[in-house]
Amino acid sequence: MRKFHDWPQKNNDTGILEYSENALSFIKVHTREVQHFVFGLLDNAWRLHQDYGGVDVYLETIIGKRINFQDLSSGGFDWVIPDAAIDLSFWRRTWRDDHARDPKVVFSSAQLFVEIDRATNPITRLAAHIKKYGQIWNSLSINPVQVWVIYGTPWREKEILKMLEDAGIIGWTVLFERLVLKKEYPWWDRFSHKEGILGYNKHGGMAPLRKIWRKVGDYKLHHFLDHKPWEGKMSQSKPPVKVLRGY
DSSP: OTTTSOOSEEOTTTOOEEOOHHHHHHHHHHHHHHHHHHHHHHHHHHHHOBTTEEEEEEEEEESOOOEEEEOTTTOOEEEEOOSEEEEEEEEEOEEETTEEOSOOEEEEEEEEEEEEEOSOSOHHHHHHHHHHHHHHHTTOOSOEEEEEEESSOHHHHHHHHHHHHHTTOOEEEEEHHHHBOOTTSGGGGTTTTSTTOOOHHHHTTBOOSSSOEEETTEEEEESGGGOOTTSSOEEOSSOOOOOOTTO
16 A cells, blocks of 8 residues: 555654554545445446446556646646546447347446545645646546545535536546445345345445436436436337427
8 A cells, every 4th residue: 555655644734754553544444435436336237237238347446547647837747546447338239029139339438537535635635636637637538537426515526526627527426425325225135136246345335326426517416427228128119200390
């Protein structure tokens, strides 16, 4: 962990290095939450998978992928490290007469840069972090999406969404209380017979593939990245209905 996090930490008031174990415990808790989010995505993907649609999840890294960039205004070099980098591919098949008509087709893909905000930093510090992402966002060619899991209030979520919008970043947010379900919640009984689903302790109750997300420019609740290909067959068995303008 010391490779990716400053430890010991310097006391801002005294300038003295501190070898407190509290800092490492915070890092450990934070890393566990990132792992829970990744496992929650994997569990939901397996749980909701259907023959006619689903989502593929591929984890690139957890806390460690450094994105280096040069600030064009100053000429200096800087970097950002997302809490996790995850590739998502939403796919579906069209059906006719209860048989798959087309092979698996990926209709949307993105790389997530995940941030777990445990509300330990003031909003001003987050603003500087988001600004750094904004400096490189338009130069990224991997269809990036920034995802924030927020321990806090709707006010903090709204502020983060506003900062993402100002930085020109495609962003989605969810409060921890919307993301996490208790063990007895009926969601965990859904398709519980499927192979590949994870135990509750693996994901800590995180269920990301539900209608719980807010996105930049819209504060209504949405499904993750506005996709849910596992709901409803893409049937082509009936001809399309023509709609006349003005009626």
